[in-house]
Amino acid sequence: MKKSPSNKKKAKIWVVENHNFVTHLDQLATEEPLEIRLTLPQQTIAVTMRTPGEDFDLAAGFLYSEGVIKNREDIAKISYCIDREIDGEQQQNIVNVTLNSELNPNLKTLERHFFTTSACGVCGKVSIESLQIKGFSAIPLGLEVSTEIIYNLPDKLNTAQRIFKSTGGLHAVGLFDTQGKLLKLREDVGRHNALDKLIGSEFLAGQLPLNNFIVMVSGRSSFEILQKCITVGVPIVCAVSAPSSLAVEIAKEFNITLVGFLRGRKFNIYSGMERIK
Numbered sequence: 001m002k003k004s005p006s007n008k009k010k011a012k013i014w015v016v017e018n019h020n021f022v023t024h025l026d027q028l029a030t031e032e033p034l035e036i037r038l039t040l041p042q043q044t045i046a047v048t049m050r051t052p053g054e055d056f057d058l059a060a061g062f063l064y065s066e067g068v069i070k071n072r073e074d075i076a077k078i079s080y081c082i083d084r085e086i087d088g089e090q091q092q093n094i095v096n097v098t099l100n101s102e103l104n105p106n107l108k109t110l111e112r113h114f115f116t117t118s119a120c121g122v123c124g125k126v127s128i129e130s131l132q133i134k135g136f137s138a139i140p141l142g143l144e145v146s147t148e149i150i151y152n153l154p155d156k157l158n159t160a161q162r163i164f165k166s167t168g169g170l171h172a173v174g175l176f177d178t179q180g181k182l183l184k185l186r187e188d189v190g191r192h193n194a195l196d197k198l199i200g201s202e203f204l205a206g207q208l209p210l211n212n213f214i215v216m217v218s219g220r221s222s223f224e225i226l227q228k229c230i231t232v233g234v235p236i237v238c239a240v241s242a243p244s245s246l247a248v249e250i251a252k253e254f255n256i257t258l259v260g261f262l263r264g265r266k267f268n269i270y271s272g273m274e275r276i277k
Contacts, residue, residue, distance in 0.1 A: 061200025209233035
């Protein structure tokens with residue numbers, strides 16, 4: 001069996017300081033392509049650049065957030081591809097997903113994802129209207145979180161970023177309860193991949209929706225981050241950096257509390273201030 005790809009790789013670098021050049025062995029975050037295939041009939045539905053690890057969660061989260069599957073029973077099997085022409089070797093960068101034979105998914109929504117980089121972005125075929133067409137509605141109020149809990153989220157996220165500590169090159173997404181306890185964390189070179197891994201893990205464990213939880217992302221919040229949070233009902237989304245204009249627009253449309261520039265004891269609220277007390 002082929003050895004699983006590592007989420008870190010070593011590289012020789014030169015550190016320059018005060019005109020002195022010193023060689024150093026550094027750790028880099030691994031970035032490799034992952035091909036997600038449906039079987040029966042075999043069809044590639046996405047190729048994304050990701051950090052190896054939790055690949056089955058990533059595939060399941062991607063399919064769920066894109067509306068291809070709705071229930072755990074929709075997936076009959078997830079496995080790595082076996083190349084029968086190369087001694088039956090497992091292909092760790094190809095994940096096969098076998099859907100329930102009774103499922104007839106609409107795959108047109110996946111056309112924009114045939115190739116996705118590790119950077120968040122929109123390919124022009126998505127809009128707020130497309131989310132409304134899928135049947136998502138505004139997230140109801142009721143949940144309230146104190147400012148003190150919000151203040152502490154970044155430090156808890158940073159402390160738990162195991163791979164980031166050794167590479168400095170990964171994004172993270174954390175799932176918190178309303179008391180600020182970190183329940184789960186996923187890391188990846190792409191924020192949207194990390195979120196798909198998180199969603200997929202909760203989906204496969206039968207823990208969706210996430211109506212009573214907070215999602216915290218490193219970096220900025222984009223359209224895709226908000227879109228994926230809407231599909232699982234996340235009421236509060238926090239980010240270290242700024243949101244995009246479309247992220248704010250979507251947050252307002254679907255009644256999500258969107259927090260940005262969360263650093264130290266200061267943050268901005270772009271939408272849904274009613275949930276912050």
